[in-house]
Amino acid sequence: AxxxxxxxxxxxxxxxxxxxxxxxxxxxxxxxxxxxxxxxxxxxxxxxxxxxxxxxxxxxxxxxxxxxxxxxxxxxxxxxxxxxxxxxxxxxxxxxxxxxxxxxxxxxxxxxxxxxxxxxxxxxxxxxxxxxxxxxxxxxxxxxxxxxxxxxxxxxxxxxxxxxxxxxxxxxxxxxxxxxxxxxxxxxxxxxxxxxxxxxxxxSITLGQQVNVLAPGETFTGIAVNIDNEGALLVDTGQGVRRVLAGDVSIRPP
Ligand code: ADP
Missing domain, CATH: 3.30.930.10 (Bira Bifunctional Protein; Domain 2)
Incomplete structure (x- = not known):
């Protein structure tokens, strides 16, 4: 000590x-x-x-x-x-x-x-x-x-x-x-x-990267563009920005 x-x-x-x-x-x-x-x-x-x-x-x-x-x-x-x-x-x-x-x-x-x-x-x-x-x-x-x-x-x-x-x-x-x-x-x-x-x-090394988001029952890909003020990850899928909460998912490199 x-x-x-x-x-x-x-x-x-x-x-x-x-x-x-x-x-x-x-x-x-x-x-x-x-x-x-x-x-x-x-x-x-x-x-x-x-x-x-x-x-x-x-x-x-x-x-x-x-x-x-x-x-x-x-x-x-x-x-x-x-x-x-x-x-x-x-x-x-x-x-x-x-x-x-x-x-x-x-x-x-x-x-x-x-x-x-x-x-x-x-x-x-x-x-x-x-x-x-x-x-x-x-x-x-x-x-x-x-x-x-x-x-x-x-x-x-x-x-x-x-x-x-x-x-x-x-x-x-x-x-x-x-x-x-x-x-x-x-x-x-x-x-x-x-x-x-x-x-x-x-x-962070995640922001700006392409990520695979593995959520229960679904997987999607996009660019991790930011975190919001609650710490959720914002992923631009090309069809809009999805908000991802830490409790639910894992992200992996594509
Ligand atoms: P993630 O969210 O990346 O899937 P977690 O944060 O839940 O992972 O951490 C648990 C996982 O980390 C385990 O399933 C195993 O694959 C991995 N792991 C376990 N022990 C270690 C360790 N000492 N160092 C690095 N990775 C580990």
């Missing part, structure tokens, strides 16, 4: 050698009333999760498997934007430890050479019009060699060390992640999400 640059994030740390899912533990602690800024970190996750109940590969000692508890005052409808906010913070943190070009694939992945470095999973509990807590889960592949990924991930996953061409200190990167996250969160709380979404646009 002495090496952290933050005032709130990481003030309380729950560290585990091994855990099912850091998000589940963070949600449990949040429901019990833990303070904002508490983080859960683990060396390994046995049942790490992505979106839509997909698994997240989280080998021992090789990544940053991290969840942060937030208690924001903003409206529950704003909570999904926390994923975009986290993506901004993570990309800036990674840019601090390597010059390797990486950017944000809408809405929740950070890619290097088309492969995932980081996944983000935001979960929330709200009652009526008030947020009880938001948990932002981040899986950062830090020092995973290409051949250490299971075969089914080798074409889609990479690590910060592979991008940097050298091993990367997990502690140094964790300190940068928490610092960037605290900064961008304070910006969102004080000025709203518009400046955060502007930063997202600058760091």
């Amino acid at each position: 002495a090496r952290l640059k933050t005032t709130v994030f990481g003030k309380e740390i729950r560290y585990f050698a091994e855990i099912g899912s850091t998000n589940n533990e963070a949600k449990r602690l949040a429901a019990e009333g833990c303070p904002e800024g508490l983080i859960v970190v683990a060396e390994a996750q046995n049942t790490g999760r992505g979106r839509l109940a997909r698994g997240w590969f989280s080998p021992f000692g090789k990544g940053i498997w991290l969840s942060v508890v937030l208690r924001p005052s903003f409206h529950p409808l704003d909570a999904p934007k926390c994923t975009l906010m986290a993506a901004v913070a993570l990309t800036k943190a990674i840019h601090k430890v390597t010059d390797a070009p990486c950017g944000i694939k809408w809405p929740n992945d950070i890619l290097y050479e088309g492969k995932k470095l980081v996944g983000i999973l935001t979960e929330m509990s709200a009652e009526m019009d008030a947020i009880n807590y938001v948990v932002i889960g981040m899986g950062i592949n830090v020092n995973i060699a290409p051949d250490e990924f299971p075969p089914e991930l080798r074409d889609i996953a990479t690590s910060v060390a592979a991008a940097a061409g050298r091993p990367v200190s997990r502690l140094a990167l964790l300190a940068e992640v928490l610092a960037e996250l605290e900064t961008v969160y304070c910006l969102a709380v004080s000025q709203g999400f518009d400046p955060v979404l502007d930063e997202w646009r600058k760091l």
Whole structure:
């Protein structure tokens, strides 16, 4: 904790050698009333999760498997934007430890050479019009060699060390992640999400690209032209602009 640059994030740390899912533990602690800024970190996750109940590969000692508890005052409808906010913070943190070009694939992945470095999973509990807590889960592949990924991930996953061409200190990167996250969160709380979404646009690799949108029961193709002020992706299909919400779809290169 002495090496952290933050005032709130990481003030309380729950560290585990091994855990099912850091998000589940963070949600449990949040429901019990833990303070904002508490983080859960683990060396390994046995049942790490992505979106839509997909698994997240989280080998021992090789990544940053991290969840942060937030208690924001903003409206529950704003909570999904926390994923975009986290993506901004993570990309800036990674840019601090390597010059390797990486950017944000809408809405929740950070890619290097088309492969995932980081996944983000935001979960929330709200009652009526008030947020009880938001948990932002981040899986950062830090020092995973290409051949250490299971075969089914080798074409889609990479690590910060592979991008940097050298091993990367997990502690140094964790300190940068928490610092960037605290900064961008304070910006969102004080000025709203518009400046955060502007930063997202600058760091995005999705905008301007042709994408296949895989929605339940339908697939379509178009150019990702922008995100709107709710963080939804706007896709120009040639027959009009379709608005795509993160909960429903995956996007893929054509
Ligand atoms: P997407 O929305 O891109 O389909 P998710 O955000 O739901 O993906 O993340 C889960 C998926 O990420 C899994 O189905 C798997 O394909 C992939 N995956 C799992 N673990 C890792 C990892 N450590 N690094 C990169 N990709 C992973």
